[in-house]
Amino acid sequence: MSRTGNWIGVDLGGTWIRVVLSDEKGRFVDRIAEKVDKSSAVAISEQIARIARILCDRNGFHIKTLGGVGIAAAGPLIQDEGILIKPTNIPFDLVPLTEPVTKELGIPACLINDCAGAALGESQFGAAKGLENFVFITIGTGIGCGAIVNGTVLLGKDGNGHEVGHFVIDSAGKLICGCGKPGHWEGYCSGRNIPNYVRMRIKEMPEEAVKESSLLRRVGGDLSKVVAADLFASANEDDSISIRLVNELGVLNAMGFANVISAYDPSLITVGGTVTLNNKRMILSPIRKYVGDYSINRLPKIAITPLGNDVGLYGAVATAIKYLS
Ligand SMILES: [Zn+2]
Numbered sequence: 001m002s003r004t005g006n007w008i009g010v011d012l013g014g015t016w017i018r019v020v021l022s023d024e025k026g027r028f029v030d031r032i033a034e035k036v037d038k039s040s041a042v043a044i045s046e047q048i049a050r051i052a053r054i055l056c057d058r059n060g061f062h063i064k065t066l067g068g069v070g071i072a073a074a075g076p077l078i079q080d081e082g083i084l085i086k087p088t089n090i091p092f093d094l095v096p097l098t099e100p101v102t103k104e105l106g107i108p109a110c111l112i113n114d115c116a117g118a119a120l121g122e123s124q125f126g127a128a129k130g131l132e133n134f135v136f137i138t139i140g141t142g143i144g145c146g147a148i149v150n151g152t153v154l155l156g157k158d159g160n161g162h163e164v165g166h167f168v169i170d171s172a173g174k175l176i177c178g179c180g181k182p183g184h185w186e187g188y189c190s191g192r193n194i195p196n197y198v199r200m201r202i203k204e205m206p207e208e209a210v211k212e213s214s215l216l217r218r219v220g221g222d223l224s225k226v227v228a229a230d231l232f233a234s235a236n237e238d239d240s241i242s243i244r245l246v247n248e249l250g251v252l253n254a255m256g257f258a259n260v261i262s263a264y265d266p267s268l269i270t271v272g273g274t275v276t277l278n279n280k281r282m283i284l285s286p287i288r289k290y291v292g293d294y295s296i297n298r299l300p301k302i303a304i305t306p307l308g309n310d311v312g313l314y315g316a317v318a319t320a321i322k323y324l325s
Pocket residue numbers: 165166177178179180181184186187
């Protein structure tokens with residue numbers, strides 16, 4: 001039990017680790033972000049403990065008066081053991097987190113899949129307060145979701161039950177996902193893979209039609225250089241080909257959302273992730289327009305998360321409060 005009502009929340013990404021000192025109402029007292037220390041498998045837990053101490057020291061708290069440490073991380077993971085197993089962005093087969101952090105700091109720690117954590121954060125501190133059925137979807141580097149169904153956050157046997165990015169949305173399987181399988185939602189619509197979609201579609205179009213496109217001008221005619229932001233920037237400049245591709249991606253996103261709605265039947269879906277947050281209207285409008293073409297359920301409200309890029313941090317704090325109180 002927290003003696004001061006304060007908690008540490010950790011959002012462990014592939015590149016950045018972000019740590020907050022938060023009160024139990026989700027008000028962040030202080031925060032630190034660093035590049036993830038990938039020098040050894042135990043370096044990350046040491047980094048978490050070191051940052052937690054700095055946050056406590058500089059705000060006048062003794063670490064042992066805190067309730068504990070919640071860690072939200074991209075999987076795969078074994079939640080009960082507090083470890084990551086062959087994480088995609090960290091070059092070790094096994095990364096122990098909760099045990100070394102607890103040992104170092106003398107307070108309990110817990111681990112959760114970052115998207116499941118984000119769903120908890122949204123329901124505790126954001127737009128889903130009081131909702132029994134709610135889903136958070138992230139469209140960023142990858143695509144993932146966290147679901148609260150009948151008031152319970154869904155976790156699966158190891159805490160990895162949120163792999164909606166690998167839902168099949170193209171039976172023709174023209175593009176291969178980062179996981180190696182064809183036709184996956186994430187293989188088309190994630191920040192990492194939108195460039196593959198753009199290249200594929202541009203190659204299918206007559207040269208005459210694409211040569212005046214500001215998208216091509218933006219990358220000096222070299223499609224190997226295209227990134228997701230180029231597509232959205234060109235669409236913003238009213239480039240007709242870019243608008244068309246953004247709309248096509250919107251249809252694919254609508255299929256993904258329809259699958260999620262069929263699986264979980266939420267009353268609200270909030271959407272986050274860098275691709276969404278940087279292009280709110282262009283991502284959300286086509287999803288809202290087309291999702292009904294693929295879903296038979298009464299449609300949920302679909303909205304941008306009010307917690308923005310901090311949804312993972314709110315999730316980590318909410319997870320700590322839920323599991324360590
Ligand atoms: Zn996949």
